[in-house]
Amino acid sequence: MKLSLGFSPCPNDTFIFDALIHHKIDTEGLTFEVFFDDVETLNQKALRAELDITKLSFHAFAYVAEKYALLDAGSALGFGVGPMLISREPYDDAAVGRFKTPGNGLKIGIPGKLTTANFLLGVAFPELKNKEELIFSDIENALLENRIDLGLIIHENRFTYQDKGLHKVIDLGDYWEQLTGCAIPLGGIVVNRNLEHSIQLKVNRLLRQSVEYAFAHPKSSLDFIRQHAQEMDEAVMYKHIDLYVNKYSVNLGSEGRKAIDTLFTMAEERSIIPAQPKNLYV
Structure with missing residues (x-):
């Protein structure tokens, strides 16, 4: 069969x-x-x-x-394996806090609307609504080329983004673990x-x-x-x-x-x- x-x-x-x-x-x-x-x-x-x-x-x-x-x-x-939100420049806590402002205008590259990564992003930052779907492996380059303001990365990109000079904003896996203990x-x-x-x-x-x-x-x-x-x-x-x-x-x-x-x-x-x-x- x-x-x-x-x-x-x-x-x-x-x-x-x-x-x-x-x-x-x-x-x-x-x-x-x-x-x-x-x-x-x-x-x-x-x-x-x-x-x-x-x-x-x-x-x-x-x-x-x-x-x-x-x-x-x-x-x-x-544990410690979740999606990460990354940026071209470092963000301090105050800047991250502004993500929760409705209509903040930030454009986020996501690996798909139905990914668990996008679900967790919605839980953490429901105000981040301006999203562009990209193939997961293209998100880092989209950031570097200023086509997006933030990138939601998964898979092996967790290990490569720093080599390209990009910065972690928040580890959404850590966020989930602190929220649920699961x-x-x-x-x-x-x-x-x-x-x-x-x-x-x-x-x-x-x-x-x-x-x-x-x-x-x-x-x-x-x-x-x-x-x-x-x-x-x-x-x-x-x-x-x-x-x-x-x-x-x-x-x-x-x-x-x-x-x-x-x-x-x-x-x-x-x-x-x-x-x-x-x-x-x-």
Whole structure:
């Protein structure tokens, strides 16, 4: 049985999926047609229910939870791994305080309306409304070229913005952790609810095995990761993986589910997302 599978070319995803799609584990008769896309493209594909299995942001999941169920394996949650708001020049506390002024006129480059990053920006600074959607890897250059005033960065750009002379305004992951005490839910892996439940469970089981294989053989996926890592050196690739792949990627567990449920409850209360189905999980 062949299933369509979408995930990003970022090191955390290629690390997680390598063993699964290259049959380094027994896939129990399943094969996969793989699509590599940035997170916002995957979010949009999920809205159209194009793929059997896909990575998406948790913000986007809120809009497709009737169509997709969340797997316990493969998610990116963690502490100290959240999106960051950055600028060309340093901002002091007083300047950041002015972000809360309605109609402040600041233009913010975001990696997509349905990213968890944009959700957290809305929680922290609801007055920042002048947003331009950009591919996540273009946001730093847009700042440097004065096309935007602030940039909301995710993924490996956490490790590169300082090298370009850019400055941190606020770490929205830290903001979330102080607000809730939970790990920050960034992205998850979902499976189409139209598939037989036994297939959903098999995918969940195989993905966990793929993550466990990656942890047990961390260099096994190096060539695959490097192939898609956009000129990233090996040290940065593994720093990226260390931040985004952890115990929650093997199994959400009660802590991971609590973090996701907290995110969704808060978003519902603020009317950022629609009401959710009773059961989000496979």
